[in-house]
Every structure is written in structure tokens, then in C-alpha cells.
Amino acid sequence: MSDLINAFFNGEIFKDSLWLLVKTLPTVFEVLVLGLVFSYLWGLILALMRLSRFRVLRYLTGAYIDFFRGLPLLLLFIFIYYGLPLAGLTLNALTSGVLGLTLCYGAYSAEIFRAGIQAIPRGQTEAARSLGMTSGQAMRYVILPQAVKLVIPPLTNEFIAMIKDTSLMSVIAVPELLFRAKEKMGVVANPTPLTVAALIYVVFTIPLIRLAARLESKRRKRRPPTKPAAAEISPEAEQDLLNTDIAGQLP
Amino acid sequence: MIPMIELIDVHKSFGHLEVLRGVSLRVTKGEVVVVIGPSGSGKSTMLRCINGLEPIQRGKVVIEGEDLHGPGTDPNKIRQKIGMVFQQFNLFPHKNALQNIMLAPMKVQKKSTREAEAIARDLLDRVGLADKAHAYPDELSGGQQQRVAIARALAMKPDMMLFDEVTSALDPELVAEVLAVMQQLAEGGMTMVVVTHEMGFAREVGSRLVFMDEGTVIEEGDPREMIANPKEPRTQKFLSMVL
Numbered sequence: 057m058s059d060l061i062n063a064f065f066n067g068e069i070f071k072d073s074l075w076l077l078v079k080t081l082p083t084v085f086e087v088l089v090l091g092l093v094f095s096y097l098w099g100l101i102l103a104l105m106r107l108s109r110f111r112v113l114r115y116l117t118g119a120y121i122d123f124f125r126g127l128p129l130l131l132l133f134i135f136i137y138y139g140l141p142l143a144g145l146t147l148n149a150l151t152s153g154v155l156g157l158t159l160c161y162g163a164y165s166a167e168i169f170r171a172g173i174q175a176i177p178r179g180q181t182e183a184a185r186s187l188g189m190t191s192g193q194a195m196r197y198v199i200l201p202q203a204v205k206l207v208i209p210p211l212t213n214e215f216i217a218m219i220k221d222t223s224l225m226s227v228i229a230v231p232e233l234l235f236r237a238k239e240k241m242g243v244v245a246n247p248t249p250l251t252v253a254a255l256i257y258v259v260f261t262i263p264l265i266r267l268a269a270r271l272e273s274k275r276r277k278r279r280p281p282t283k284p285a286a287a288e289i290s291p292e293a294e295q296d297l298l299n300t301d302i303a304g305q306l307p
Numbered sequence: 308m309i310p311m312i313e314l315i316d317v318h319k320s321f322g323h324l325e326v327l328r329g330v331s332l333r334v335t336k337g338e339v340v341v342v343i344g345p346s347g348s349g350k351s352t353m354l355r356c357i358n359g360l361e362p363i364q365r366g367k368v369v370i371e372g373e374d375l376h377g378p379g380t381d382p383n384k385i386r387q388k389i390g391m392v393f394q395q396f397n398l399f400p401h402k403n404a405l406q407n408i409m410l411a412p413m414k415v416q417k418k419s420t421r422e423a424e425a426i427a428r429d430l431l432d433r434v435g436l437a438d439k440a441h442a443y444p445d446e447l448s449g450g451q452q453q454r455v456a457i458a459r460a461l462a463m464k465p466d467m468m469l470f471d472e473v474t475s476a477l478d479p480e481l482v483a484e485v486l487a488v489m490q491q492l493a494e495g496g497m498t499m500v501v502v503t504h505e506m507g508f509a510r511e512v513g514s515r516l517v518f519m520d521e522g523t524v525i526e527e528g529d530p531r532e533m534i535a536n537p538k539e540p541r542t543q544k545f546l547s548m549v550l
């Protein structure tokens with residue numbers, strides 16, 4: 057037993073690795089913030105194209121989304137970082153990481169945004185259009201503000217998955233948590249650095265997991281006190297939203 | 308005088324289901340046309356075709372002399388002249404009463420916040436809800452929501468208003484307050500097309516009654532006379548059921 061503790065919680069190595077790994081956090085945060093902003097923006101654009109009036113655009117976007125939802129992110133990272141240079145396009149590790157996250161998580165968020173937009177009752181669009189708004193204005197001022205509220209819980213879950221997936225960037229030499237932990241483990245021939253990395257991951261993910269659960273239960277409880285009109289979100293739309301959520305968690 | 312609304316032989320299908328089979332209707336300025344008919348006869352569809360929310364397969368929709376589907380016609384421009392009120396209110400739940408009314412004047416007509424707010428407050432006062440300016444839709448009763456919806460449509464200063472069974476989703480005790488607002492509007496000279504089951508309203512306020520069945524206009528005429536002496540057998544049958 058004490059051997060085991062010594063192996064995974066070696067005090068001296070623990071202290072060393074903690075400092076070493078905390079120093080990677082600025083890089084991790086940078087990748088995450090860029091990944092978050094770009095993938096949500098790209099996802100929103102994809103969702104709007106997916107729902108566009110133009111059939112060709114709808115199909116192309118659908119194909120893109122399916123493709124990237126079906127692709128292992130690890131393969132994508134390797135393709136961008138090691139594959140593209142062979143075709144003459146060299147990106148540094150960090151850029152490769154952000155690009156991979158954006159391409160892949162853009163597809164997940166697109167599905168979430170699409171479900172959120174479609175969950176808003178048709179009557180909302182009709183009311184907006186009957187007031188003379190263009191379809192773009194109706195989307196911007198009436199549909200999206202309501203849809204965004206609906207998609208915050210699933211997008212939070214998706215962000216949790218994204219945090220965990222930054223570890224995949226260790227294979228493309230992004231100096232993030234797992235990359236440094238493995239390095240250190242090699243040097244000290246002891247797995248304690250991994251323990252430290254694990255703790256750092258969960259310190260960030262557990263509060264978010266809690267937050268997502270709270271947001272989700274709040275949304276379920278909140279029901280208008282007046283009698284339910286057709287303006288209610290239908291059970292099918294709600295299920296659709298949940299499905300995209302699960303898809304987002306299992307990349 | 309050019310009519311406010313003119314439908315000429317309008318045909319509308321959803322897939323294979325032909326919902327409007329050649330509807331023709333003329334509405335002149337200041338008229339209150341009340342439309343009745345059995346469920347599924349195409350009343351809502353007709354209203355939605357009038358402001359172009361539904362495309363049509365054949366025929367013409369002419370609003371104040373302008374062909375809604377004509378080349379060079381901007382349907383968004385035409386919709387600004389046509390207010391519409393729905394059975395399910397369709398207020399914007401993320402905005403309070405005032406903001407619901409101000410949104411379109413600001414974003415569509417580019418009015419300033421102050422100007423839009425003045426219009427909105429004046430309209431809320433007219434529908435008797437001056438004290439509910441900051442209430443959100445889910446804090447209002449059905450009747451109050453519907454009155455806000457009417458105010459929201461009026462804020463665009465439309466030349467005509469379409470009402471689609473606006474009292475059908477209301478508890479009986481709330482119907483009168485909404486009908487009162489509509490009556491006041493009619494007395495002010497607003498051109499209105501009103502789909503309703505409220506025969507009292509048709510009789511008191513309507514200037515013309517239109518009976519629709521299976522996607523066509525079966526009979527139209529003076530409301531009192533038609534209610535008293537319907538000519539077509541189908542009208543007789545329908546009226547005997549609703550009166």
C-alpha cells in the first residue's frame with residue numbers, strides 16, 4: 057500500500073511537477089479561449105447555413121457536419137500538424153491545435169445551435185415577419201436571443217469535452233498538461249506527474265460539470281405560470297437538443 | 308377607389324392538399340370583414356397569404372394596388388402596412404411589453420428609442436395596459452398578452468389589420484377585453500379582416516360577413532342579414548351549429 061502511495065503521490069516529485077504543470081496553464085488557456093470563440097462562431101455560421109433556404113448550401117453544410125462529427129479529433133490533429141506540411145502547408149503546434157478544435161467542435165456546436173434555433177416555435181418567426189422584419193432581422197432580434205439561452209447548458213458540456221480534448225494535443229507537441237506530465241514522468245521514472253495533471257484537469261472540469269447540471273435543472277423547472285400556449289417549446293425539440301448534447305460529449 | 312386588399316382566384320396547396328381553391332375577396336378602406344367557416348376550411352391560410360407569409364401557387368394578392376408577388380415588389384415593405392394578430396399571441400418572451408412593441412419600429416422603421424418608446428407607451432395606454440409596460444409576457448394574462456400583441460402590430464402604423472381567432476385561446480372572462488379593443492379600432496376606421504367564432508362581434512362590428520368552406524368563399528353579405536337569412540345550404544348548416 058505504501059509502495060503504491062509512494063508511486064503515485066511522491067511528495068518531492070509532486071511539488072516539482074505541480075509547478076512545472078501550472079506553468080503550462082497559460083498555453084492551455086490560450087488554446088481553449090481561441091478554440092471556444094472560433095468553434096462557437098464557426099458553429100453558429102454552420103448552423104445558419106444548415107438552415108438556409110438554399111438547398112445546395114444545406115447539403116454541403118450537412119456533409120461537413122457529419123464528416124467532422126464522425127472524425128477522431130486525434131487523427132485531425134495529426135493530419136494538420138504532420139500531414140499538411142507534406143503538402144506544403146506548415147502550421148505551428150498551437151495554430152494546428154486551435155484549427156483542429158475549431159473544425160471539429162464547430163461541427164458539434166453547429167448541431168447544438170441548429171437544435172436550439174429549431175426549438176423556437178414557428179409563431180415567433182411569423183410574428184416577426186408579419187411586422188415587416190426580414191428573415192435576417194427575425195433571426196437576429198427574435199430567434200437567436202431565445203435560442204442562445206437554450207443552448208448554454210449543452211454548450212457548457214461541450215466546453216468540458218473540449219478541455220479534456222486539449223490533452224490530445226500532446227501528440228502534436230503543444231506544451232500542454234499531458235505533454236509536460238509525460239515528459240516529466242520519463243525523467244523521474246515515476247507516475248506522480250500524471251496524478252498532478254489529472255488533479256489540475258478535474259479542478260477545472262468539475263465546477264463546470266456542476267454548473268452545467270444546475271443550468272439544465274433550472275431550465276427544466278422554469279415553466280410559464282400561465283397556461284401553456286403553442287409558444288411552448290415542444291417535447292420533440294427539447295429531445296433534439298438533448299441528443300445533440302450527448303453527441304457533443306462523446307466526440 | 309382602389310381596394311386595400313384584393314385576392315383574385317388564389318390557389319394554395321400544401322403538397323397534394325389543396326387548401327385554397329380559388330379564393331377571391333375585396334376589402335375596401337374602413338371595412339371590417341368577418342370571416343367564418345368550419346375548422347380546416349382555409350381561413351388562417353387565407354390570412355397568411357394576404358401578407359405573404361405563405362407563397363401561393365396561382366392567382367394574385369394585391370395590396371393597395373400593388374401585386375404582392377409582382378416583380379420589384381418587396382414583401383417586407385408590404386407587410387409593414389399589414390398588422391397581424393395571432394391566436395397564440397406570439398409575443399417575444401425575452402422582451403417586456405414595452406420592448407415587444409418598440410422592436411419593429413426601431414429595427415424596421417429605424418425610429419429612435421425615444422420615438423419608439425413614446426409610440427409604445429401611447430399604444431399601451433390605448434389598450435388599457437399603461438401600468439404593464441415592464442411586465443414580461445409570462446407575467447401577463449392571456450387577455451393582456453393579446454392586447455399587447457395588438458399594440459405591437461399597431462406600432463408599425465399599419466393601414467390594415469388581420470386577426471386570426473385572437474380570442475380562441477382565451478378564458479371566457481378575458482374575451483370581452485380583447486373584443487373591446489378591436490371594436491374601438493374598427494370605430495376608428497381601421498380596415499380589418501377578422502377570422503372569429505364570435506358571432507356577436509360579427510353582428511355588431513362587422514361591415515361584411517364572409518363564409519368559407521373547403522377553400523372557397525361560399526357566401527358573403529351584410530352580417531345581420533346573412534345571419535338571419537343565409538342563402539346557401541352550407542352556410543345555413545354552419546350557422547345553425549354556431550348560433
Ligand SMILES: Nc1ncnc2c1ncn2[C@@H]1O[C@H](COP(=O)(O)OP(=O)(O)OP(=O)(O)O)[C@@H](O)[C@H]1O
Nearest residue numbers: 321324326344345346347348349350351352353472
Ligand atoms: N403548414 C402547413 N402544412 C401542411 N398543411 C397545412 C399547413 N397549414 C395548414 N395546413 C392544412 O390546411 C388546411 C387549412 O388550414 P387552416 O389553418 O387554414 O384552416 P382554418 O380554417 O384556419 O381552421 P381552424 O378554424 O381550425 O383554424 C388544414 O387541413 C390544415 O391541416
Ligand SMILES: [Mg+2]
Nearest residue numbers: 350351352472
Ligand atoms: Mg385557423
